[in-house]
Amino acid sequence: MALGVLSSRIHTVWAAAAGGWLGVGNDATYNHSDCFLKFPFPAATAEQQARIRELAEQLDAHRKRQQTQHPTLTLTDLYNVVEKLRAGQPLTTAKEQTINQQGLASVVLSLHQQLDTAVAAAYNWPPNLPDAEILTRLVRLNHERAQEELAGHVRYLRPAYQAPELQQSALALPATAAKVAPATEATGPQPWPTELAQQMQAVRDAVQQAGQSVTAAQVAARFRRTRPEKVQPLLDTLTALSLLRQTEEGAYAA
CATH class of the missing domain: 1.10.10 (Arc Repressor Mutant, subunit A)
Structure with missing residues (x-):
């Protein structure tokens, strides 16, 4: 589920604001400590987690399948075309049209749109919030989670690995x-x-x-x-x- 959320527009907005820049400031970087560790994940239900996971796996499988069939297809080129489709812009070059056909860019766009909707639902937010409002809500939620942690309540993504001491007492291990x-x-x-x-x-x-x-x-x-x-x-x-x-x-x- 977590990796599905990281593929959503909501996390992209957070990463763009929290990440750093290389060189003269033209190239964004993904800083793990700010973009991942401080990101407030949604308190999704089991059904919501399953839906997000399913869409993320479909997206990953689709991209891998198309790149296997077309070894020269890069994710950078594919997503440049996807963003044009998202913005309703025409594909004006032969290269863009080829990438669109090889990567089935409309399928990628559709999966991302479904993933965005599923992640927004996990936050109990409307699906089409503007970027500024998404960032405002994420920062507010980050502050709320920080207060929770000060009070001793931590929302672990992987409790079995992040806080094993809290779960070992409940395990009934077989004798073998x-x-x-x-x-x-x-x-x-x-x-x-x-x-x-x-x-x-x-x-x-x-x-x-x-x-x-x-x-x-x-x-x-x-x-x-x-x-x-x-x-x-x-x-x-x-x-x-x-x-x-x-x-x-x-x-x-x-």
């Missing part, structure tokens, strides 16, 4: 749970997945199954012909998404 890690180790190094999403999941599983904090080298050793430098960026990304945590020693834990 302790045997899982040794059994996994006994099978020897595992094949390294070819797809990025599968690599992310494999690294996350490896850290969770370790039962203790592990280094990038220790995670890499669990896979065949895999170097620590290939695993390190995935560990950092999972940590940034609060799916893992980094210890003071620089190791990683679930």
